[in-house]
Amino acid sequence: MPYRLTAFMLWLFLSSLAAADDRHDWLDLAWWSDGQLPVPSNYRVTSTTETLTTDEADIPIFIARPETEGEFPGVLFVHGRRGVDPLVQGHVRRLAARGFVVYAPDLYIGRFIEVMPIEHDYVLETDLNDVLEHVLASGTHAGDRVCVYSHTRGGYKTLKLAVTLDRQSDALACYVSYYPHMQDPNAPEPMQVYRYAVEADRMTLPALIFVGENEQYQRKRGIDMAVASMQGRGLPVELVTYPGVGRGFDFREPPVRTFADDLATRDALMRATAFMNRQLGAGD
Template sequence: MAYRLTVLMFLLFVADPAAADDRHEWLDPAWWSEGQLPVPPNHKVTSTTETLITDEADIPIFIARPETEGEFPGVLFVHGRRGVDPLIEGHVQRLAARGFVVYAPDLYVGRFVEAMPIEHDYALEADLNDVLDHVLATGTHSGDRVCVYSHTRGGYKSLKLAVTLDRQSDALACYVSYYPHMQDPNAPEPMQVYRYAGEADRLTLPALIFVGEHEQYQRKRGIDMAVGSMQGRGLPVQLVTYPGVGRGFDFREPPVRTFADDLATRDALMRATAFMNRQLRAGH
C-alpha cells in the first residue's frame, strides 16, 4: 500500500506528462531534480443552464466557465448513466476552474430517460450531435473546435459522436474519457467481456483515457483491449492506470471517498488540462 501511495503522490505532481521520461512517465524532472512544484491554473467559476430545443428533445445544458475575463477553449462534457446531477456538476466546475468553458448537456432529461438506465437509447447520440452544433454556433469559448470529455457510458456516446457521426473530421480536437464503456451497452454479455466497440479502431483523434486498477473486470478488460489495439494500429492514444483506485474516483464523495481517489482525480485533471490545451492550441 505504501508503494501505491508513493506512486500516486508522484502522479499528482506531473506538470507536463509529455516532458517526462518515456520509461517513467509519472516522474516530473523539474520536481525531482529542482524541487519545483507545478502550479496549475485556478479560476473562480460561474455557471448557468440553457436549453437547446430541437424537433426531438428539449436538452438542458449546464455550462461552467471561469469568471476571469478573457478567452478560454471549449470542452463538451458527456455524462454517463447518472446524467448530470450535483456530483457530476462538481466535476464540470472543477474542470472549468482549470481554464475551460465546459458544456454538459443532460441527454436523459431531453428524452425523459430515468437516471441509471440499463439499456442505451441510440437517439442520444443524435441529440449529442445537435448539442455539438449548437455549442460551435453559439458558445462563448475560443476556437472552432472543442475536446470531447466523458466518463463511463459517456465514453461510448463520445466514441460514436467522433467516429460514426464523423465529428472528428470537422468539430472535435481530442477525446478524453474516464473509465469509458468501450462497447455498445446493448450488446450481449460475451461482447461486453471479450470484445470492444469497433469504432475505437477508427478513432483518429488524440485520446487520453483514465482508469483505476480496480475498475470492474468487464469494463477494464474492454478498455485494455481497445487501447492495445489502437496503439497497435499507431493511433494516438494514451492510457493512464491509477494503482489502488476503483470506479468513480472522479466524483465519489465522503465518506466513501479515499485519499487515493483524491490524488487520482487531481492528477487526471492536471493531465487532461495539459493534454487538451496542447490539442486545442495545435488547431486540430
C-alpha cells in the first residue's frame, strides 16, 4: 500500500506539472520532458557614442550592435535614475549580443540633470521622442519600427512616449521593461501606492514586463495592478515574476550579485529576445 500510494502521488505530481504549465511560465516542457536546452544566438559586440543636437539639448546616444555584417532589428533602450552609466552600458551590450542594434540615449546629460533625481522632468519624454525620430531617420537597424526596452523610471518615460506622444501608432512595435515605475514619479504618495498611470490602460503595444518577487512593495503593487487591469481589458501584456530576486537584478554586480540575479537576468534576456524578434518580424 505505501508503494502504491507513493507511485500514485508521483504520477499526480508529474501530471500537475503539465497541467499547471500556464501557472508556471518558467517551466520549459521541451527541456523538462525531452532534455532540450535552448541555444541562444551570441554575437561579439561593438559600441560607439554619437550626439543628437536639438534646439534645446545635446543628447549622447550610446549605441551597441553585433560586430558581424548583416541587418539586425532596432531597440531603443531607456534608462532609469542611474542614467547610462557603466553598469547600464553592460546591460545594453548584453542585449546587443543577442542580435540587436541598441540605442541608449542619456537623457540626463542632455539636460544637465544630476543622476538619481527625485523629481521627474516631463521634458525628457519630448527629448526621447526626438531621439526616436533620429533613430528612425538615420539608424543602422533593419525595419521601420523599433521596440522600447527599459527599466525602473524608464518604464514610465516609454509609457508616455507610446501613449501620450502616440508613437505606438507609427514607430513602436513592442514594450519591454524591467520593474517599471508604472506611475508618474511626481504623483503624491497615495497615488504611488494605490494607483497606476492611467496611460497604461491606453497602451496597445504587445508588452513584456519583468519583476522580482522581492521588489519594493509600493513599486510591485503598481506593476501588478497595471498588468491585471491591462490583461482584464484584453491588452497583450505578460508579466514574468522571478522568485528570490529584488530590484536591480539586471545590472547588479559582485559582490552583491547573487546566483538568482544571474539566472533571472539570463532568462529575461532570452525571453525578451524571442519576444522582440516576433514583434519586429525577425528570426529568433
